[in-house]
Each structure stands twice: as C-alpha cells, then as structure tokens.
Amino acid sequence: MSSSHHWFPFSALCATSAIVIAACSSPEPAKPQPPAAAATPAPATPPAPALRVYVTNETSGDLTVIDAGTQTVVATAPLGKRPRGIQVSPDRKSLYVALSGSPPAPPGVDEKTLPPPDRAADGIGEVDVATNKVKRVIHAGNDPEQLAVSADGTRLYVANEDAAQVSIVDIASGAIVASVKIGEEPEGVAIRPDGREVYVTSEGDGAVFAIDTKTTKVVGRIPVGHRPRSIGFLPDGSRAYVSLENDGAIAVIDAPRHKFLRLIQLEGKGNTPKSRPMGIAVHPDGSTVFVTTGSFGHLFLVDPAKNAAVTSFEVGQRPWGVALLPDGKTAYTANGPSNDVSVIDLTTKQVVKKIAVGQRPWGVAVVDGR
Numbered sequence: 483m484s485s486s487h488h489w490f491p492f493s494a495l496c497a498t499s500a501i502v503i504a505a506c507s508s509p510e511p512a513k514p515q516p517p518a519a520a521a522t523p524a525p526a527t528p529p530a531p532a533l534r535v536y537v538t539n540e541t542s543g544d545l546t547v548i549d550a551g552t553q554t555v556v557a558t559a560p561l562g563k564r565p566r567g568i569q570v571s572p573d574r575k576s577l578y579v580a581l582s583g584s585p586p587a588p589p590g591v592d593e594k595t596l597p598p599p600d601r602a603a604d605g606i607g608e609v610d611v612a613t614n615k616v617k618r619v620i621h622a623g624n625d626p627e628q629l630a631v632s633a634d635g636t637r638l639y640v641a642n643e644d645a646a647q648v649s650i651v652d653i654a655s656g657a658i659v660a661s662v663k664i665g666e667e668p669e670g671v672a673i674r675p676d677g678r679e680v681y682v683t684s685e686g687d688g689a690v691f692a693i694d695t696k697t698t699k700v701v702g703r704i705p706v707g708h709r710p711r712s713i714g715f716l717p718d719g720s721r722a723y724v725s726l727e728n729d730g731a732i733a734v735i736d737a738p739r740h741k742f743l744r745l746i747q748l749e750g751k752g753n754t755p756k757s758r759p760m761g762i763a764v765h766p767d768g769s770t771v772f773v774t775t776g777s778f779g780h781l782f783l784v785d786p787a788k789n790a791a792v793t794s795f796e797v798g799q800r801p802w803g804v805a806l807l808p809d810g811k812t813a814y815t816a817n818g819p820s821n822d823v824s825v826i827d828l829t830t831k832q833v834v835k836k837i838a839v840g841q842r843p844w845g846v847a848v849v850d851g852r
Contacts, residue, residue, distance in 0.1 A: 530612070531556060532852040533807065535814055537823055538565035538579055539840025540586075545579070546823075546839040547614060548814075550807060550848070553825055553835050559614035563603040567628035567671075568803075568845040572635040577609040577847065580626040581619065584644055599625065599644070606638060606651070611849055620656045623649035628712075630671040630680060632695070639680045639693075641668040648682050648691075650698055660698040664691040670724070670762075672713035674737055681722055681737075683710035690724055690733075692740050702740030706733035714762035714771060716786060723771050723784070725759035732759055732773055734789065750794050752778035761804040763813070774801040774815055781815060781826065795831050798824045805846040816843035 531549035534556075538545060543565060547557040567580040583603030585596045605619035606626060622629075623642035626649075630639045637659075638651040648668060650660040666686025673680045679701065680693045690710060692702035708728035715722050715737060722735040731745040748757040758776035765772070771784040774797075781801060782794040798817030801824065806813050813826040816839075823843060825835040 530851065532850070534611075534849045534851065535805070535823070536568060536577060536847045536849065537803075537814075537816055537839050537843045538568050538845040539821075539842060540564050540566055540818075540844040541841035544840050545577075545609065545614065546843070548823070548837060548839075550812070553837060555837060555839065557614050558840065559609070559616075561607050561609070561616060562605070562619065563600065565607070566844045567626070567641075568847045569629055569631045570847050570849055571631060572633060574849050574851060575611050576617070577607075577611060577849075578629060578631060578638060579607040579609060579845075580629055580640065581605050581607050582625045582627065582643075584625040606640060611851075618656065620651060620653075622651045622658060623647065623661065627669050628671045630673045632673065633677050637695070639671050639673065639682070639695075641671050641682055643667055643669060646684075646686075648680075648693060662693055662698055662700060664693075664700065665689055665703075670710065670712040672715060672722070674722075675715055675717060675719040679737075681713050681715075683713060683724060685709050685711070685727075690722070690735065704735055704740050704742055706735070706742055707731065707745065711760050712762040714764040716764060716768045717766070718768065721786060723762055723764070723773075723786075725762050725773055727758045727760060727776065730757045730759065732762070732771070732784065744789060746784060746789055746791065748773060748775060748782045748784075748791050748794070750780060750782075752780050752794075752796070753799075754778050757782070760802050761815075763804045763806050765806065765810045766808065767810065772804055772806070772813060774804045776800050776802065781813070783831075793831060797826060797833055798822065798836065803844055803846040805848050807848060808850050814846050814848075816846050818842045818844065 533550040535548040545559045562581040564582040583600030607616045622640040625644035626640045627643045640649045648662045665684025670683040690704045707726040711725040722737045724733040734743040757778040760776045761774040763772045773782040780794040781797045799820040800818045801815035803816040815824045822836045824833045
C-alpha cells in the first residue's frame with residue numbers, strides 16, 4: 483500500500499501561524515469610561531438675618547448676635563474689655579461700642595481698693611455689621627460708658643465717666659475734635675431729634691447737661707434728681723425723659739427750653755421695695771416710653787400724654803439695656819445677673835422667650851437690614 487504525503491511550504495505555514503497568533507493576542511476594544519462626577523460645590527454662606535439684635539456682654543467682653551426672626555443666637559464675636567453702650571450707624575453698616583479698661587465699681591465700693599485702670603483698653607470699638615469684626619478702636623477719652631451718633635454719621639458723642647467730660651469725635655479720622663467738661667460721672671447720651679443739641683446725664687451732679695452740637699458749648703444745665711442714668715426723646719423733640727435710679731422715677735424735661743417739668747413715679751411690687759429706673763426706649767410713634775428698673779425686675783410703660791405709668795410687669799433679673807424692633811411690637815431687655823435677654827410681646831405684655839447670651843449683658847441695639 484502506498485501512502486501519499488502533502489507538503490506545505492514553510493513560508494506559508496509561518497505566515498498562517500503569525501495570523502493566528504496575532505488574532506489570539508489582539509487586545510479587546512477599550513470600554514467607555516463613566517463620566518467624571520461633577521465636583522460638589524461648597525455650601526453657600528447663609529445670608530445674614532435681615533433683622534438682628536445685638537447685645538454687649540460686659541464681663542465676657544463680647545457681642546451676641548440674635549436673629550429676630552427666629553429668636554436664636556447666630557453669632558458671638560469678641561469686642562474688648564467691658565463693652566457697655568452700643569449704637570448703630572445711620573447707614574446700618576457699623577456698630578459703635580463703648581469699651582473700658584476701668585474696673586467695675588458698684589455703688590458702695592471704695593474705689594481706692596480697686597486695681598488701676600487699663601487705659602489702653604479704653605475706646606469705641608467700630609464693628610462691621612457684615613462680619614461682626616472690630617474694624618478699629620477709636621480712642622475717645624477715658625472710661626467711655628455710653629455714646630450717641632449724629633444723624634449724618636460724622637460725629638460720636640461719648641460720655642467719659644471717670645473724666646467728667648464728653649468727648650466729641652470725628653468718625654472719619656477718629657480724632658477728638660472737642661472735649662466738654664460737665665458734671666461728675668456722666669453716663670447717658672442722647673441727641674435731640676433735630677440734631678442741634680446733645681443731652682448728657684451726670685450721675686454725680688444729679689443733672690442733665692445740654693451741649694450745642696455746632697459750637698460744642700454747654701448751653702443748659704437741668705437739675706433732675708438723684709443718679710440720672712439714661713435719656714430718651716419723643717420723636718418730635720418736645721420732651722426728654724430721664725431715668726432716676728435713686729428716686730424710683732423718671733424726669734420730664736421741656737427739651738427746647740431746657741426746663742425740668744415734673745417727675746413720674748414708677749411704683750409697684752417688684753423684687754426690691756423701690757424701683758431703680760435704668761434704661762429708656764421710646765416707641766417709634768411716641769406713644770409710650772419704656773423704662774427698665776434694674777434690681778426691681780420690671781419693665782414700665784409710661785404714657786407721655788398722661789404723664790403716668792400705665793402698667794409694669796416682670797421681665798427678668800436686673801434688666802438694664804432695652805430696645806424695640808422697628809414695628810414697636812417687640813422689646814428686648816438685657817438681664818445682667820442671669821446672663822440672658824428677655825423677648826417681650828408688647829401686645830400681650832408678656833415675656834415670650836429668654837435667650838442665653840454672654841456674661842453680664844448690658845446694652846441692646848437693633849439693626850434692620852431689610
């Protein structure tokens with residue numbers, strides 16, 4: 483039997499093997515990649531509340547910011563030593579806060595036993611409302627306690643308690659343009675609505691001094707009673723009201739004529755036998771004068787038309803500073819010993835909430851950013 487053999491050329495065999503190997507080793511087509519995930523944007527900074535309440539805390543040296551819409555604290559910012567009086571600039575972009583390096587000296591304390599004052603800490607802190615940061619400290623005399631801002635935003639009037647004077651400051655330059663000597667222990671400061679005069683209380687003299695804002699001269703000295711504290715004007719400037727801590731009353735002044743008219747007694751049943759009037763706020767329509775009474779614990783509502791207190795009610799421990807929202811329906815009081823602020827519904831005459839703040843709250847101011 484014969485067999486037949488079929489031979490392939492070597493070159494053809496190699497070519498065929500190369501094709502097979504190439505086909506077997508060819509990579510798979512690339513798979514499409516999923517699209518890259520978009521970067522998560524940073525959370526937006528929540529807008530500042532349109533209506534804010536600012537509280538100075540004397541012992542903790544800081545500022546509490548309250549959202550008036552939710553009645554909650556939204557920020558706390560450092561200020562300096564012993565922040566007390568607080569005012570808002572006319573453009574509502576800045577706050578001015580009185581800072582003091584003088585040690586606290588409650589009534590009855592021998593000042594000789596106190597440590598020396600830190601004069602480097604004295605000044606007016608200018609706070610940026612947008613950031614709650616102190617932009618600068620304006621040196622405006624020794625131991626500033628309360629202050630007022632001119633309607634055009636160009637001048638500060640500062641009560642220098644230890645120096646028995648008022649410092650008048652040019653805001654743009656931060657320079658003191660005049661120092662006006664008045665009575666001992668000046669405290670409350672308020673500008674008459676027409677802008678022509680500024681009133682300053684003198685606790686030691688029991689008087690109010692009227693200073694002409696154009697000439698910076700004292701044009702009136704009005705005896706009012708014992709230990710005058712704060713001042714409030716009716717919107718038309720016809721009357722000024724002065725709290726008298728040691729008389730349990732407020733004094734009524736004919737403001738254009740610098741004439742004392744009468745006392746209005748603030749009486750009732752409080753935490754002490756006698757009321758101790760401190761802070762004053764006036765309703766935007768002039769219908770009511772609101773007076774805090776310190777350790778007595780009440781807020782009094784005074785009717786200017788009747789020259790009498792129409793009611794009072796307990797609001798907290800030693801209420802001092804007081805401020806109203808622009809609609810005149812809600813008030814806030816700073817209650818020192820309890821480290822809180824009372825939110826008061828003026829329609830129902832009730833405290834609807836107490837908000838914890840810093841240590842020894844003192845002053846209250848409202849900024850309407852709407």
